[in-house]
Amino acid sequence: MITTAISQALRTRGDERAVLCRIGAGGTALDELDSLRLRSDDLLLDLGAHPVGGPADPGGAVDEDGSRSAVGLVAVVAASLTDLRRAVTLAAHLPRAVHLLVAVEHIPGHHGVLVPSPPGIEEWNDLHELRVRKAEKGGWLCELFFPSGTEVAPALAAIFHGGRGRRRGPGSGLQAGLHGPQAHLWRPGDPSATPVGAAGPVPLIRVTPAADLVLRTQDGAALPLWEDVAVPALDRSTTGAGSWESLVDAGGTSAALRVRGPDPVTAIAPIDERLVNPMGFNKKTKGPVGDLTVDGEHAVIRTADAVLVTVPADGGITDVDLAGIRELRVVRVDWSGHAGPAAAVRAVASLAAGGVPLVSGPVPAWAAGLGQPLTDLLTSVEEDDMIDALAREEHSIRLRRAALRTHGQRTRWRALAAEVGIPVVPDPLVSVVLCTRRPDLVGFALAQVARQRHVRFELVLALHGFSADLPAVRAAVDGFAALGHPVTVHEADGDRIFGAVMNEAVDRASGTVIAKWDDDDWYGPEHLADLMLARAYSGADVVGISQNYTYLQELDLTVWRSYRSEFPNAQVVGSTILTDRVVLEDVGGFRPLPRAIDSQFLLSVRQGGGRIYRTHGLGYLLRRAGAGHTWEVDLGYFLRNHTKQWSGWRPNSLMEGEAGALGRAAPHTEHSEGHS
Incomplete structure (x- = not known):
């Protein structure tokens, strides 16, 4: 249905251009976009591979005010809601759309439908038509028609939040600027994230910089000197920049992950906690045991019978991946492979944030980016302990606490702000x-x-x-x-x-x-x-x-x-x-x-x-x-x-036991019989 809907939209868009985007992996519709008949001025774009700050549509027209002209159709096809959130950040590069078609190939049942929540002022007064349809295999389509065009990034954010509740979650208190490959991983779901050039400067909104802090990513090539004196910048490597060889010293022992900054945790791109979380946790203990290991060139989660999840090269586990492994009793972590050290750390942290019961042997030194609390928990239980339903859930809760507090997006950006001396708002x-x-x-x-x-x-x-x-x-x-x-x-x-x-x-x-x-x-x-x-x-x-x-x-x-x-x-x-x-x-x-x-x-x-x-x-x-x-x-x-x-x-x-009553000379023990 998704491919059919896009084909029909291409036929009805008239003489105007079309920009088709895909993000994520593993979906049929994502692959079928290559087979669609496009005009010479149309654009087919892999959003996930596009570096933030680079032009996504170099052939696009520009209006008299300097903004990009609207195109007849922008289609965004995401493999999961996690990928749609990433697309929100990357959509700042896209032209305005008269017809916006958004499709997500699979949405787990506990997430709700893909119905947009309109903006709060007059941004959508020009909305002419809205269609929402359920696709095959748990997918959804949402189409919006604006005669004068609409900005894609805020529209994608509105579509995501419509099915996820009115609250958008506590923010970091920082406006972010981004540059480089995989930079969108650091700020998923943020339509206000500003793409910037490699050396700056940060664009101004009237007289105010659009960002408080810029995060630049690099995949091995040196970045130029940052030239904006008003806004600080931090540099981080992509998940693929590190290699196993770079972590082995002359004696053949693994060294800790080397990053710019005092804390290896802040070298790891954060988890999108709005989707990588324990929602959908299964309490049953009768399921098979899974392994996070390597199969050929890819990290996978597999049982003895089948591969359940192919882990993306950046280590980013999605909500669909989590839904696919909820039946597993436990997942054993194999540290001997993966796409790279940062990707491996990110995959393990994501699984922990999802509440997946994990067990592991000794955690290698190069995985210091996990953080000590999470490292300790991985080795604190044995596989056989997860047969007991209560012990399994207790371990899951401890893992999710440690991972979300250490690797959540809000936590990461507050740590980055502290690194450069930017004050942040207090916790609620x-x-x-x-x-x-x-x-x-x-x-x-x-x-x-x-x-x-x-x-x-x-x-x-x-x-x-x-x-x-x-x-x-x-x-x-x-x-x-x-x-x-x-x-x-x-x-x-x-x-x-x-x-x-x-x-x-x-x-x-x-x-x-x-x-x-x-x-x-x-x-x-x-x-x-x-x-x-x-x-x-x-x-x-x-x-x-x-x-x-x-x-x-x-x-x-x-x-x-x-x-x-x-x-x-x-x-x-x-x-x-x-x-x-x-x-x-x-x-x-x-x-x-x-x-x-x-x-x-x-x-x-x-x-x-x-x-x-x-x-x-x-x-x-x-x-x-x-x-x-x-x-x-x-x-x-x-x-x-x-x-x-x-x-x-x-x-x-x-x-953790019983607290002694306040105002008494001795702890209150009236109801402590049988406590052990």
Whole structure:
């Protein structure tokens, strides 16, 4: 269907030129573009091989204002959404299009359809027609018709974001300039990335440079002296520039990857976390074992029976590749080959970011670009350990945490900025909102908040019907503040409705992100950090977790139910809701109800077109006592269909035990029976 649609567009474009682009590998339609009948002035372009900063359409006409004239048809055919994101960055080289046809050959089901989200001002007032069609084998086509033409890069970005939620993810805070082969790998999905010449200067937007920092890439040839004194530039090698021979010294031992800059991690092109992430993770352990190894001239992921994925030469694993290996129980890393050292590191980091369970022997010195946390994790488990479903998921979570924090695009650009002394915006402040009627649980709850790490946070504590001057409460609040954490206390009358008290607490919060918290549940030390990671890669308006672990206090029993996670779903635990403050404002806050405010908030988000995402549930343990819960179900609900159960309080290893309650002379141990 994709090739047929392009053929028809070529026949109906009249006398105007056509520019056909492809990016990615492995798709039928990509190969079939070569067989289409084109005119002498038409252009067939491999976007992925095009260096940023070089002219993509040297024969194109120019209007009187110096901009490129619109052509009758621009077609962009991408093998995957990951490739479409790369095309966004490269499309700055393309002419404006009267007819824009965008096709993605395969989109995994959890990503949604290829429907555009229009820009916010008047850019698309000239839109005359829009068509969206599903193609064979999970592909999609989107066609837009603009009589006066439209810029391709922002249109591609709008098409991508239409199916991925309204949020575009936290940015790096930097405008980027790019030059050279594979430079687009450093800034995928960014329509504002500015192509620049090898020596500069950076173009001006009125009197302001279009970029804060320029990243230049080289494949072995020396780059000229950078001449722009206003904007700094950093040089990096392409993934193919390094060779195995260059990493072996006279004694025959591998040396560490040599790069410009103090940290070998920053030599590696970042991961596009919007698509290379754990979304679609499969919890089953019955699948075969795979190997990341070499087959002929290519790195591949294969089982004993078949090659599942051919890894691109740049090491860039795509969302389609991840979907194709989700059934594997584990992937063994073979360090003896690959296209080159940087490509090998990038492939392993991408698989880890995708949550693929990886095991490895000793990691060679030339793979220092992985970073120490990821290197340590690869050798921390054995293949046989991955037979256990819980151990497998715990390992996957640790891998994805390390890879996304080390190799995500935002992390990489903030590190590059630090290298040249450019200040960056602080990380978002998360306001933890806790409303409680039980003064005896304040110290316990504050201890759960206080041990959060890898995130900036404050606490807004709403005391519903009692005073902060109670000795146990005052001691807990003082102990929390003494640890250096900001805390705001709000005393609400006991007859105030719960939903209204929550809104009053949110009104006192300073953060741009709001996290809901319960007073009697256990939270692992990276609970908030995991939610913030999911917020970044999911594009969702709300993130939360599945309710996996429950401690049944009356029975002194811990049960684990292995619910599906890492996919868009409205069924998330209310006490783990994390959302942007603006989302709460959009739906009018929490409803003024005595209970069910979480489910009603989630319903309002869905009715308003928002996206809700469920991440893993191993950083949270629900306490179920006999009474006093706003969610009223019997104990049988938790005992049905459980995966495992243990006597006593038995958290998984990601919980890292129990924090001692604040404001007490000794740690609280009332619910620690059976802990091991």
